[in-house]
Amino acid sequence: MEREVSLRQITFMYLFISISSVLRQVPEALAQEADRSGYLSPLLSVIATVPLTAIVILLIKSYPGLNLYEIMVQLMGKFLAKVIIFFYLIWILIGITAKVTIYSLTLQLTLMPNTRSDFFITILAVLVFYALIRGIKTIFRFSELSLATILLLFAIMFLCAIGRLRSDYLLPVSTIHLKEALMASKHVIAVGGNIVIALFFADKFGITVAKEQMRKLWFGVLTFTAFAFIITLFTFGISGTSLTKNLPFPFYITVKSISFFNIFERFEVLVTLICLMSDFIAICVFAIILSRCFVWLFNLKENSFLFVPLTILVFYLTYYISSTQFEFNYLYRFVIVNLNLIFEYAVPALLSFLCLIKRKQIKKQY
Amino acid sequence: MIYVFGATAIYTLIQQRKKLLKEKRNLIIYLFLTIMGLALGIIYLMNPYMPSLTMYLEKYLK
Numbered sequence: 001m002e003r004e005v006s007l008r009q010i011t012f013m014y015l016f017i018s019i020s021s022v023l024r025q026v027p028e029a030l031a032q033e034a035d036r037s038g039y040l041s042p043l044l045s046v047i048a049t050v051p052l053t054a055i056v057i058l059l060i061k062s063y064p065g066l067n068l069y070e071i072m073v074q075l076m077g078k079f080l081a082k083v084i085i086f087f088y089l090i091w092i093l094i095g096i097t098a099k100v101t102i103y104s105l106t107l108q109l110t111l112m113p114n115t116r117s118d119f120f121i122t123i124l125a126v127l128v129f130y131a132l133i134r135g136i137k138t139i140f141r142f143s144e145l146s147l148a149t150i151l152l153l154f155a156i157m158f159l160c161a162i163g164r165l166r167s168d169y170l171l172p173v174s175t176i177h178l179k180e181a182l183m184a185s186k187h188v189i190a191v192g193g194n195i196v197i198a199l200f201f202a203d204k205f206g207i208t209v210a211k212e213q214m215r216k217l218w219f220g221v222l223t224f225t226a227f228a229f230i231i232t233l234f235t236f237g238i239s240g241t242s243l244t245k246n247l248p249f250p251f252y253i254t255v256k257s258i259s260f261f262n263i264f265e266r267f268e269v270l271v272t273l274i275c276l277m278s279d280f281i282a283i284c285v286f287a288i289i290l291s292r293c294f295v296w297l298f299n300l301k302e303n304s305f306l307f308v309p310l311t312i313l314v315f316y317l318t319y320y321i322s323s324t325q326f327e328f329n330y331l332y333r334f335v336i337v338n339l340n341l342i343f344e345y346a347v348p349a350l351l352s353f354l355c356l357i358k359r360k361q362i363k364k365q366y
Numbered sequence: 367m368i369y370v371f372g373a374t375a376i377y378t379l380i381q382q383r384k385k386l387l388k389e390k391r392n393l394i395i396y397l398f399l400t401i402m403g404l405a406l407g408i409i410y411l412m413n414p415y416m417p418s419l420t421m422y423l424e425k426y427l428k
Contacts, residue, residue, distance in 0.1 A: 118367060298395060302385050305396055308378040312371045312403030319410050320419055327420040335423065 005204040007213040009140040011220035014194050015227070016143035017285060019150065020278035021191040022228045023251045023271065024102065025332055027235040031245035033184035037177030039170060039236045042228035044181055045188035046221075049195070052345060053221045055352040056198050057214050060205070062355050067203040069296040075354040082297055084347060089293040091343045096286040097317045098328065098336055100124065103279040104318075105325050109249060110272040121318065124283065125311050131284045132307055136201075139284045150274055154227075157267055158234060161258045165237035188228050190337040193344025195221060200289050248325050368407040375400045 030038030063071045068088075072081035103124060104117040112120075131139055195217065205213070235244055235254045244250040252268050259265040290310060291303040300306075322331045379386065379396070386393045410416070 122367065294395065298391055300392065300395070301389070302392065305378065305382045305385050305392060306399070308374055309396055309399030309403055312375065312407065313399055315367070315371070316403060316406035316410055319414075320406065320416075322418050322420040327418055327424070330424050331420040334427070335420075 004137060005140055005201050007198065007205060007209065008216045009144050010198045010201060011216040012144045012147045013140050013281065013285060014197060014220050015223055016147050016150075016278055017282035018191050018194055018224055018278075019227075020102075020106075020275040020282065022188075022224075022231050023275055024106065024249050026187055026191060026228055027232050027244050027250050028247065028329075029187040029333060029337075030184050030232055031236065031241045031250070033187070034177065034180040035245075036170070036236070036241050037173045037181040038184055038241065039229070039232040040173065040177075040181045041185035042188045042225055042232055044185040045192055045228070046225055047182075047185070048189040048345060049192040049221050049225065052193060052348065053195055053217050055348045056195055057217060058352055059199060059348070059355060060202050060209060060214075062359070063202075064209065065203060065205075065207045067201065067292075068199040069292075070203065071199070071351060071355075075351055075358065085293055085296050088343060088347075089290065089297065091339050092286055092290045092293060093314070093317070094321065094339065095336065096283060096290060096314055097321045098331060099279055099283050099286065100314060100318045101322050101328055102332075103276065103283070105328060106249065106272065106275055106279070109325070110252060110268070117318075117323075121315055124280065125315060127280060128284050128287060129307060129311065131280075132287060136204075136288055139281060139288070143281050146277065150277075151227075153270060153274075154230075156260070157255065157258055158230060160260050161234055161238060161254075164257060165234070166240070167237075169240045170233070170237050186341065187337060188225075190340035190344070191228070192221065192224050193340055196344045196348055197285065197289070199348070200292060248329065368404065368411055371407060372404060375404070 026042075027038075030041050034041055059071055063074060066074065069081055069085055072084060076084075100121055104120040107120050108115065108117065131142075198217065231251060235251050238254045238257060239247075239250055243253070247253055252271055255268045255271050256266075258267055260267075287307070287310065291306045294300060294306055295303050322328045379400075386396055
């Protein structure tokens with residue numbers, strides 16, 4: 001039987017949707033919290049992302065063919081599962097709204113400062129609507145096909161930028177800074193926790209998931225860590241921490257100074273495009289998860305009729321939740337990061353704990 | 367935008383009437399979400415410079 005979605009596609013989607021947050025929010029947040037030592041925080045983030053990946057793998061292996069909601073029903077009963085799914089729904093709604101806001105703010109900040117945000121959001125809504133009509137496979141395929149090209153482009157950019165790295169912006173760093181770097185790593189952890197999305201689509205993988213497929217998740221987490229480290233290293237090393245902490249999109253400014261042997265320049269336009277593509281995929285995936293949450297919460301058999309009312313709701317919620325860059329920065333740092341930590345780490349950790357307790361029953365069942 | 371959204375909502379209601387009328391809860395959820403979205407839109411139209419939720423959080427959580 002052909003799988004609707006594979007773990008390989010989930011891994012590529014995870015990396016793809018993480019790109020925009022790593023480029024935009026992570027360097028700024030790390031510079032603000034850990035100053036010069038902030039570029040080490042992505043490496044320290046493995047303390048949380050690796051156990052989370054192990055949790056995701058444990059849940060997929062223990063409950064083959066079941067999604068997050070069905071696993072919750074098995075572990076804690078229908079009522080509690082629905083309550084938690086309701087909170088997941090609120091979290092996704094806030095997350096998708098924030099993504100739409102930052103998508104329009106990025107366009108205004110970089111390419112089109114005089115255009116109103118509703119124009120960008122309307123175009124985005126049409127594109128997302130079209131992508132959703134084509135089905136989830138199209139969305140996952142899109143990230144699968146474009147990720148390699150994007151990573152290659154970043155590799156070229158970094159090769160061009162090596163000469164511009166300033167060691168005095170990065171060193172000295174000692175063990176005194178370890179605590180700050182560790183505390184700041186929560187910003188990387190909050191993005192890296194997106195791997196939990198695999199559980200929302202776990203019913204699409206089929207009953208048997210091979211070991212090679214599971215290894216893709218480990219590959220995804222390690223690639224994410226390396227990518228976040230390299231981006232932060234180059235942003236800090238070229239722009240310096242004092243500039244990085246005060247800019248809304250520091251990597252964009254960093255890329256402005258990079259040129260390919262003085263022949264090709266203005267890579268920042270490509271960075272903006274990559275961010276927009278990443279946001280687009282993230283919004284599509286969040287929209288699918290949002291509609292799935294409604295299906296699980298209200299026992300619906302169809303979800304296609306939800307897309308229009310949800311589009312209207314998300315469109316206007318963007319104005320109610322945050323509308324300026326300053327408001328978004330505050331929302332991201334104090335609300336979204338903490339919510340991500342709860343829903344991406346605390347809830348799966350609780351589920352894995354219950355799973356380990358009920359392991360004997362599971363073995364009998366399957 | 368509110369007119370476009372209103373028209374789209376009515377169009378979807380007519381186009382997907384079979385799915386919506388098949389089960390009562392489908393129609394209730396559809397109407398609830400649409401009315402909520404349009405209500406937010408109308409309030410925004412009346413007062414576009416209303417302070418956002420983040421602004422309130424920033425003000426009271428400091």
